[in-house]
Amino acid sequence: MAKNDLLGASLWDAYSNKVTTLMNNPNHQGEITPEQVEKNGNKLIVADFGAESCGDAVRLYWEVDPRTDIIVNSKFKSFGCGTAIASSDIMTELCIGKTVKEAVKITNIDVEFALRDHPDVPAVPPQKMHCSVMAYDVIKKAASLYLGVDAESFEEEIIVCECARVSLRTLQEVIRLNDLTTIEQITDYTKAGGFCKSCIRPGGHEKREYYLVDILRDTRKEMDEEKMKAAADAGSKGSFEAMTLVQQIKAIDAVIDENVRQFLIMDGGNMEVIDVKPSEDYIDVYIRYLGACNGCASSATGTLYAIEATLKEKLSKKIRVLPI
Amino acid sequence: MRVYLDNNATTMVDPLVVEAMMPFFSEIYGNPSSLHKFGTASHPALSKAIDQMYKALNASDNDDIVFTSCATESNNWVLKSVFNDHIVSGEKNHIITTEVEHPSVLAACKALEKEGAKITYLPVNSEGIVEAHVVRSFITDKTALVSVMWASNETGMINPIKEIGAICKEKGVLFHSDGVQAVGKIPVDLQDVHVDFVSMSAHKFHGPKGVGALYIRNSQPLSPLLHGGEQMGGRRSGTLNVPYIVGMGKAIELATTNIEEKIAAIRAKRDRLEDALLELSDTFVVGNRENRTPNTILISIRGVEGEGMLWDLNNGQIGASTGSACASEDLQANTVMLAIGADSELAHTGIRLSLSRFTTDSEIDYVIAHFKKAVERLRAISSSYAKVQPTVGGESKACELHH
Numbered sequence: 143m144a145k146n147d148l149l150g151a152s153l154w155d156a157y158s159n160k161v162t163t164l165m166n167n168p169n170h171q172g173e174i175t176p177e178q179v180e181k182n183g184n185k186l187i188v189a190d191f192g193a194e195s196c197g198d199a200v201r202l203y204w205e206v207d208p209r210t211d212i213i214v215n216s217k218f219k220s221f222g223c224g225t226a227i228a229s230s231d232i233m234t235e236l237c238i239g240k241t242v243k244e245a246v247k248i249t250n251i252d253v254e255f256a257l258r259d260h261p262d263v264p265a266v267p268p269q270k271m272h273c274s275v276m277a278y279d280v281i282k283k284a285a286s287l288y289l290g291v292d293a294e295s296f297e298e299e300i301i302v303c304e305c306a307r308v309s310l311r312t313l314q315e316v317i318r319l320n321d322l323t324t325i326e327q328i329t330d331y332t333k334a335g336g337f338c339k340s341c342i343r344p345g346g347h348e349k350r351e352y353y354l355v356d357i358l359r360d361t362r363k364e365m366d367e368e369k370m371k372a373a374a375d376a377g378s379k380g381s382f383e384a385m386t387l388v389q390q391i392k393a394i395d396a397v398i399d400e401n402v403r404q405f406l407i408m409d410g411g412n413m414e415v416i417d418v419k420p421s422e423d424y425i426d427v428y429i430r431y432l433g434a435c436n437g438c439a440s441s442a443t444g445t446l447y448a449i450e451a452t453l454k455e456k457l458s459k460k461i462r463v464l465p466i
Numbered sequence: 467m468r469v470y471l472d473n474n475a476t477t478m479v480d481p482l483v484v485e486a487m488m489p490f491f492s493e494i495y496g497n498p499s500s501l502h503k504f505g506t507a508s509h510p511a512l513s514k515a516i517d518q519m520y521k522a523l524n525a526s527d528n529d530d531i532v533f534t535s536c537a538t539e540s541n542n543w544v545l546k547s548v549f550n551d552h553i554v555s556g557e558k559n560h561i562i563t564t565e566v567e568h569p570s571v572l573a574a575c576k577a578l579e580k581e582g583a584k585i586t587y588l589p590v591n592s593e594g595i596v597e598a599h600v601v602r603s604f605i606t607d608k609t610a611l612v613s614v615m616w617a618s619n620e621t622g623m624i625n626p627i628k629e630i631g632a633i634c635k636e637k638g639v640l641f642h643s644d645g646v647q648a649v650g651k652i653p654v655d656l657q658d659v660h661v662d663f664v665s666m667s668a669h670k671f672h673g674p675k676g677v678g679a680l681y682i683r684n685s686q687p688l689s690p691l692l693h694g695g696e697q698m699g700g701r702r703s704g705t706l707n708v709p710y711i712v713g714m715g716k717a718i719e720l721a722t723t724n725i726e727e728k729i730a731a732i733r734a735k736r737d738r739l740e741d742a743l744l745e746l747s748d749t750f751v752v753g754n755r756e757n758r759t760p761n762t763i764l765i766s767i768r769g770v771e772g773e774g775m776l777w778d779l780n781n782g783q784i785g786a787s788t789g790s791a792c793a794s795e796d797l798q799a800n801t802v803m804l805a806i807g808a809d810s811e812l813a814h815t816g817i818r819l820s821l822s823r824f825t826t827d828s829e830i831d832y833v834i835a836h837f838k839k840a841v842e843r844l845r846a847i848s849s850s851y852a853k854v855q856p857t858v859g860g861e862s863k864a865c866e867l868h869h
Contacts, residue, residue, distance in 0.1 A: 154777070165777060171847045173854045189860040194850055197814040198771065201849040201856065219849035223773035227847060287857045 156267035157224065158259040160232075165224035170234035172217045174203040182207075184214060187288050191280035196348060198222035198273065200230050202280045204237065206288055211241040225266045225273040232256045233277035246285045246296050250278040251307060271305035272338035272347060278304070302352045305337030310352060317361045325354050382457040383425070390418050394427055397456045402449055411435030413449075416466060424462040427453065431465060441465065468783040469829045473670075473761060474619050474647060474820035475787055479713070480672040486716040487674065490709035498706045499697060508708045515715025522722040523664075523681060524655045530682040532701045533711050537646045538570035540665035540680035541613075543691040543702075544642045545574045548611045551689050552640075553583055558610035560584045564596050567615055568644055575613075584608075593753045594621040598629035605633070611640045616648035616664070620818060622762025623753040624652065631660035645681075646670055650721035651759045652729065656681060663688070668710070672822070673717030677710035721823075728823055733760035735830050736821050740765075742834040746841055752816075761821040767841055768815060769850030775817050778840035784833055787818045 157165075179186040185206045192199040198221060205215040216234035220227045233253050237245045253274040257265035266273070286293035299309040316322065316331050329336045335354050340346035343355045376384030382393060394415050406412050411434040419426045429449070435441050442465065450463040470478070490511065496504030498512060519531045534540045545561070552558045563575055565587045575585045586604050590596050596614050605612070612634050617624045627643055634641035642663040648654055649664070650671025656664065664681040668674055682688055682701075694703025721728070740751055740763050748768035767775065772788035779786050819833070845851050856862075 154780075165774075166781065168847065173852055175854055186854075186857070187860070188854055188856045190849070190856045190862040193862055194769070194771075194814060199849045199862070201852050203854065219847060219852040221769060221848045221850050222771050224777045226771070227774065283860060283862075287860050 151267065153267060153270075154224070156264075157228075157270075158257055158263070158265040160257045160259055161225055161228040161265055164228035164231045164257075168218075168227055168231040170217050170231050171219070171227075173219065174205050174215060174217050179205050182214075184208065185288070187284045189280050189284040189287055191283055192221075192276055194221050198226045198276060200226065200276050200280050202230075202234070202237075202284050204242075204284050204288070206242060211243065211288075213237045213240055213242065213245055222273065222276075223270075225270040226276065228257060229253050229274045229277045233281065237281065242285050242288050245281055248278065248281055249307060250274040250304065253277045268305075268337045269339070270337075272340070275304040275338075300352065302350070302354065302357065303332075303334035303337070303341045305341075306333035308332045308334035310357065313354070313357050314361050317358060318365060321365075322358070323362070325358065328354055328358065383420075383460065387418060390425070391415060393457060394418065394453060397453055398449070401452045401456070406433075406435055406445075409434055409438075411438065411441075420460075423460065425458055425460045427461055427463050428466050429463060467829065467832045468785075469825075469833050470785045471819040471821060471825070471833065472785045472787045473822040473825075474622070474818065476669045476675065477672045477822050478824060479669075479674050480717060480720055482720060483673055483713045483716045487709040487713040490712055494708070498708060499695065508706075511712045512706065512708065515711050518715035518719040519679065522654075522718040523649070524657050525681060526657055526684075528684050529656065530685045530699070530701060532680050532682065532698045533707070533714070534678045534680055534702060535676060535704075535707075536678040537568075537644065537665045537667035538678075539691065540663075540667075540678050541568070541570040541642075541644055542574050543680055544663045544665065544688070545571065545578060545611070545613065547689045547691060548640060548642075549578050549581070549583055551687065552610035553578075556610070558608050560586065560606060560609040561611045561613065562586045562588060562601065562604050562609060563613040564588045564590060564615065566590055566594065566596075566618060566620070567613070568619060568646065571613055571615070571644055588614075590623075593757070594618055594623040595753075595757070596625050596630070598626045598633060601630050602633045602637075605637050605639055609637075609639050611642060613642040613644070615644040615646075616654070617645075617652065617759050619647050620816075621752045621764045622647070622759035622820070624648070624757050624759065627661065628659045634662075635660045647759060650718060651761060653722075653725055656683070662686065668714035668717050671717050671721040672824075674710050674713045677707055677714045679714065729760045732821055732823055732825070735825055735827060736761055736763060739763065739819065739821075739830050739834060743837060746838060761825075763819045765817050765819070766815045767817065769848040770841055770844045771814055772816055774844055775815075775840060778844060779817075779836065782836040782840065784836060787820075788816055 174186060176186050182205070185208050187204040187206060189202050190199065200222065201219040203217040204213050206212065207214050216237045218230040218234050220230045236248050236252060236256060254265050254271065282293045282296050285296065299311060302308055302310050302313055313328065313332060313334060317328065320331060322328055322331065325335060325342055328334055335342045338347050340348045341350050341354055343353050370386060373384050373386045374389065382390065385393065403412065412432040413429050413435060414432060416428040416430050431441050435445070446463060446465060450461065453461045453463065490508060494507045496502065496507055498505055498508045516531065525531055534543065561575065561578065561583055563571055563585065579585050588596055588600055588604065601612060601614065612630065614625055614630055616627050631641055640662045641660070643661050645654060645664040645666045647670065649666040662683045665678065667678040690701060690703065692703045697703050697706055737755065743749060743765055744751065746767065750766050752764040776786060776788055
């Protein structure tokens with residue numbers, strides 16, 4: 143949020159001229175009838191994606207030459223806004239002349255790119271990227287009908303953000319490698335969640351199988367568990383500073399039991415470990431004297447030094463013992 | 467021809483209002499709180515504006531009408547101060563409002579919810595109306611406030627404010643109404659209807675933007691939202707916005723003088739437009755005309771997505787509006803359409819046309835012609851009207867709508 147965000151951008155002004163032109167006069171709007179296709183000895187494929195109740199719907203028509211698998215003609219019908227109609231139109235254009243297997247490789251990013259006036263300037267504002275995803279989805283569906291396979295078989299990976307085509311694996315990796323903690327960071331690193339925002343959390347424009355909030359939470363949880371496991375492993379190997387707090391307290395108690403407590407008890411006293419607080423330079427061990435130790439002159443001098451020296455020797459040079 | 471049919475969003479400032487405001491920019495510019503003549507010179511005009519407001523709303527002299535910066539401020543003021551006065555510093559814990567309020571009420575309620583208030587969001591019926599008996603059934607002895615809009619910005623439907631007011635009075639619960647879409651459009655008589663607080667905004671009735679008001683019945687306590695120089699009798703601090711207050715007074719006078727005649731004239735044009743558009747197949751308008759602000763039509767056109775329709779209307783130099791999917795940044799369906807339980811397919815097909823007293827008959831003719839042309843073009847492209855059906859297995863499922 144800064145100066146340029148104070149006045150919300152005008153949605154339609156962010157459309158490329160191509161989007162505007164195709165919305166006003168789509169070139170491939172229309173239907174292909176079974177009669178036409180039969181006459182040419184070709185196969186007709188008609189696929190729907192979306193619905194009026196979702197806010198946009200598209201019907202894609204392919205006339206495919208069964209001898210070559212080439213899409214010889216394509217048309218569309220669309221219930222949607224300007225960018226939905228323009229995306230559908232450019233989608234049919236990208237399909238024509240390709241084989242079905244080539245067409246499956248067309249992504250929403252290709253569709254959006256084809257709508258640009260200039261290669262570096264996006265054709266639509268971020269929240270409209272969603273419209274081009276419809277084009278991508280309906281192509282997959284048409285291809286699955288023609289090839290008689292499941293549409294999901296075209297996806298090699300689980301795509302979490304359709305607009306930016308970011309996979310689950312990429313997201314998990316980026317969160318781990320960069321130690322990301324917020325959705326904003328994820329969007330900055332991967333662009334996921336930066337467009338129609340559906341994939342951020344439930345309740346957006348469309349239902350998703352995976353949401354960024356869940357992926358972030360689960361990945362962070364895994365990272366924490368791994369960290370803890372690493373600490374436990376390190377602790378069992380004797381590296382005091384890498385131990386978890388509970389391990390540290392147990393280790394301190396063990397050292398005191400073995401080396402200190404018996405001498406205190408002999409003098410009618412005792413001690414207990416109250417808390418352990420690590421900081422940059424020290425690991426502060428708070429203790430409380432019990433019985434005769436309480437108020438004993440040596441408890442603040444000789445005994446204290448002895449306890450600290452023992453812990454330093456056995457566990458860590460950073461230990462500092464503080465009686466309370 | 468250019469036709470502006472988005473008067474529920476904002477209106478043109480009446481040139482007579484501009485004329486009334488002009489002297490208070492560079493001629494009579496003193497601070498009304500000052501003791502000298504530069505300051506006091508604005509007092510007659512301010513008194514006149516206050517008189518115009520009281521007369522237009524038939525407010526009693528015991529009531530307060532406090533000028534604010536906008537209705538958003540007025541709405542926030544009531545909600546937050548009732549919360550502070552009766553929930554934080556009192557025994558109450560509950561506020562009742564509706565699902566279809568303006569964001570300045572809904573977002574303020576969400577904020578109060580985070581601070582510990584219990585909020586009930588009442589549904590509306592299929593006409594888009596909040597029924598009085600529903601309000602009654604949710605009032606408890608912990609309810610501090612009921613806040614129900616007088617008329618809907620989206621549908622124009624008018625709520626039973628008199629009945630709800632009587633219920634709140636009987637139950638001893640404060641009653642606030644966001645009157646933004648009612649004041650200046652339909653008769654509002656605050657001695658006939660029991661309402662404790664009414665918010666309003668000048669730019670919805672041909673006054674300037676940046677000035678609103680809050681009516682407070684019987685000058686009852688409501689802690690201030692803004693602290694400062696104790697203007698407006700200590701109720702609302704901030705140097706009086708003299709030209710805009712003068713403009714609001716003039717605007718409300720112009721809007722409410724002979725209001726029945728004005729209503730009849732706008733309604734005649736609105737009804738003619740509505741009848742003509744309903745000649746199109748597969749269309750419907752939300753809410754009974756008799757119970758709707760006289761200037762508003764919310765029409766659903768099957769197979770034509772709202773933003774696409776706005777695009778074509780805009781190409782024809784017609785300004786209209788939609789609360790539906792693609793038009794807003796959060797890409798959600800029209801919340802009012804959802805709340806009234808409209809067929810889920812229609813939640814993305816709403817177009818709101820809102821007239822003003824400046825709308826002419828020839829503009830209506832132009833809109834009818836262009837609107838029909840746009841529907842014809844978009845339905846020709848629409849998948850909803852396609853004849854060739856999908857290949858077996860190529861059908862898609864309907865969406866589940868989410869709020």
